Amino acid sequence: MDFGKRIKERRIELRMTQQQVGEMAGVDYVTVLHVEKNKKCAFDTVQRICKVLKLEITLTEYEKSYPEEACTK
Numbered sequence: 001m002d003f004g005k006r007i008k009e010r011r012i013e014l015r016m017t018q019q020q021v022g023e024m025a026g027v028d029y030v031t032v033l034h035v036e037k038n039k040k041c042a043f044d045t046v047q048r049i050c051k052v053l054k055l056e057i058t059l060t061e062y063e064k065s066y067p068e069e070a071c072t073k
Contacts, residue, residue: 003046003061004038010053011036024052 011021011032018036022029025048035041035049043062050057 002038003057003064004036007032007049007053007055008036010055014053016053021049021052025049 011018018029018032022032025032025045027045027048031041031045032049035046043059046057046062
């Protein structure tokens with residue numbers, strides 16, 4: 001399973017909206033949407049979202065899920 005899908009499933013499991021996760025992570029809900037769809041991201045942003053959802057992400061997993069050319073580091 002790709003990491004974006006895992007984030008979305010965890011958010012739904014916790015019965016949270018993208019808006020709620022975004023507010024708690026300090027990002028816009030659109031950013032949460034992008035992460036869930038494996039679009040533009042920054043590692044620190046993904047880490048903050050994961051912290052809200054009580055998930056862990058390794059740098060290796062991040063690099064596999066989000067190709068370098070699609071990310072802002």
